[in-house]
Amino acid sequence: xGLKQYLKNIWEAVYTIALGMKITARYGIDPxxxxxxxxxxxxxxxxxxxxxxxxxDVPRCIACxxxxxxxxxxxxxxxxxxxxxxxxxxTRFDINIGRCMYCGLCVEVCPxxxxxxxxxxxxASLSRGELILHFVEPASAExxxxxxxxxxxxxxxxxxxxxxxxSGKEPEGTGGEN
Amino acid sequence: MDSAVAFxxxxxxxxxxxxxxVVAFLVMLxxxxxxxxxxxTYEGIATYIxxxxxxxxxxxxxxxxxxxxxxFQFIADGVKLLMKEDLIxxxxxxxxxxxxxxxxxxxSFAAFVVVPFGISLIAADLNIxxxxxxxxxxxxxxxxxxxxxxxxxxxxxxxxxxxxxxxVSYEVPVGMALLPAVILAGSLSLQEIIRxxxxxxGIFGWNIFHNxxxxxxxxxxxxxxxxxxxxTPFDIPEAESELVAGYHVEYSGIxxxxxxxxxxxxxxxxxxxxxxxxxxxxxxxxxxxxxxSPLLANLLSLGVFLAKVIALILVMMWVRWTLPRLxxxxxxxxxWKYLVPLTFVNVLGVSVWVLAFDGKGIPALVMSLLGR
Numbered sequence: 196x197g198l199k200q201y202l203k204n205i206w207e208a209v210y211t212i213a214l215g216m217k218i219t220a221r222y223g224i225d226p227x228x229x230x231x232x233x234x235x236x237x238x239x240x241x242x243x244x245x246x247x248x249x250x251x252d253v254p255r256c257i258a259c260x261x262x263x264x265x266x267x268x269x270x271x272x273x274x275x276x277x278x279x280x281x282x283x284x285x286t287r288f289d290i291n292i293g294r295c296m297y298c299g300l301c302v303e304v305c306p307x308x309x310x311x312x313x314x315x316x317x318x319a320s321l322s323r324g325e326l327i328l329h330f331v332e333p334a335s336a337e338x339x340x341x342x343x344x345x346x347x348x349x350x351x352x353x354x355x356x357x358x359x360x361x362s363g364k365e366p367e368g369t370g371g372e373n
Numbered sequence: 374m375d376s377a378v379a380f381x382x383x384x385x386x387x388x389x390x391x392x393x394x395v396v397a398f399l400v401m402l403x404x405x406x407x408x409x410x411x412x413x414t415y416e417g418i419a420t421y422i423x424x425x426x427x428x429x430x431x432x433x434x435x436x437x438x439x440x441x442x443x444x445f446q447f448i449a450d451g452v453k454l455l456m457k458e459d460l461i462x463x464x465x466x467x468x469x470x471x472x473x474x475x476x477x478x479x480x481s482f483a484a485f486v487v488v489p490f491g492i493s494l495i496a497a498d499l500n501i502x503x504x505x506x507x508x509x510x511x512x513x514x515x516x517x518x519x520x521x522x523x524x525x526x527x528x529x530x531x532x533x534x535x536x537x538x539x540x541v542s543y544e545v546p547v548g549m550a551l552l553p554a555v556i557l558a559g560s561l562s563l564q565e566i567i568r569x570x571x572x573x574x575g576i577f578g579w580n581i582f583h584n585x586x587x588x589x590x591x592x593x594x595x596x597x598x599x600x601x602x603x604x605t606p607f608d609i610p611e612a613e614s615e616l617v618a619g620y621h622v623e624y625s626g627i628x629x630x631x632x633x634x635x636x637x638x639x640x641x642x643x644x645x646x647x648x649x650x651x652x653x654x655x656x657x658x659x660x661x662x663x664x665x666s667p668l669l670a671n672l673l674s675l676g677v678f679l680a681k682v683i684a685l686i687l688v689m690m691w692v693r694w695t696l697p698r699l700x701x702x703x704x705x706x707x708x709w710k711y712l713v714p715l716t717f718v719n720v721l722g723v724s725v726w727v728l729a730f731d732g733k734g735i736p737a738l739v740m741s742l743l744g745r
Contacts, residue, residue, distance in 0.1 A: 205711065212696065219695040223429040231434045 293326030469523030476516030532619025536610035567654030
């Protein structure tokens, strides 16, 4: 290594360090370039077609159970009763959002488009039970069950469908028995 | 020390009845506590500032949760470190493992004793001040080596060995880069060196502007000192991507905090030395501090000195978040092939300059040409 190369090395070291420090100084001094988002206070709006939590618009739901049948991970549970006018009425519509993999197949298959993705994505909870979304009030369903049991004193045999029609009709079908 | 004791005994009659060594010990204790308090506060705030500087450079915001704008982050960190479990590995050499953090901390803290904070704010104005700092900061190497050996961990041992090799190599250019200032002042006492940089020249009285050799000496010293503090780009002893955390990989809680504080203490000492030797220390430009009242003079000189030191520390942080780490062989090459020869040339150059121009720097020569 000659003297020329030696001095050139020193010059190169000094020059490149100065160049790098100029760049970091530019970023360091300019506060408007901070790109951090203060998450809990300010949130980013998800994209238009973002697949967030599922939501079922219960009045429009016809309880066809297509969503429960197409779900690859079986996270939707549906129970219903068939009324006098042959219209199905939901007694239970639960989505286990902890098991859901957000594939969107249920939304695609829904004939009335009542099952949709929302833009929600925050669901921290202390137990797994809190991750099950109940779209039909479970309290009212239990009340119905209690009324049914009162009307029919004989306890239902194990394995039978939990919701039996008090009018003696055969239950048309219970969806989502997983 | 003697003058302080004499002053106290003349002011407070009760102390005069005590033997000399008791009063002397009390004075030492108080001074040590004041410096310790200053060092710990500075180290806490420096960690906060370092994180903010890093965040600014990386286009982030940085700590902002604890207190207004995150100002109490360092207190939260300190509490966390104190509460952590104190782990000692089963196969570690327990005595050395426990001893090492204290040696490292003492090494960096003891150097605070001769830091000239103000015109008369200095714990001990030793007549071998520069030499003392060099000697005491070398104690850090022993602590790091013990930490590496005592941990019984391959990463720690490698880190300790690297640290020893690095600090011993860089001790040479650091010492040689300090010599020009010592030659110019003709003294090893930090206060003497600072006093020699005052006068009517203002900032051009500083040693860095004395002649071209001292100008380069300052940058050579700063580079070599950066390596002595084990900070990026010279942090191969703790190289995170190679050695996990190097010599302190097995340390947790308050023992780790000692290493951490020692690093920031080292930074302060190194920057204080650079400021005192080349940037005029507590000399306020164009103001003769010694002519003012003692309180005002001390406050002014303290402020100016701290401003200079903090500016240098910010440059250190800036360098840290800019440059990547050197390899071990690159590090050694830089010390032995570049820094050592250049510092020797500088010492020679300054010596010849002092002989040739009777100790006058370029600014003084220019002023004499202009007729002053």
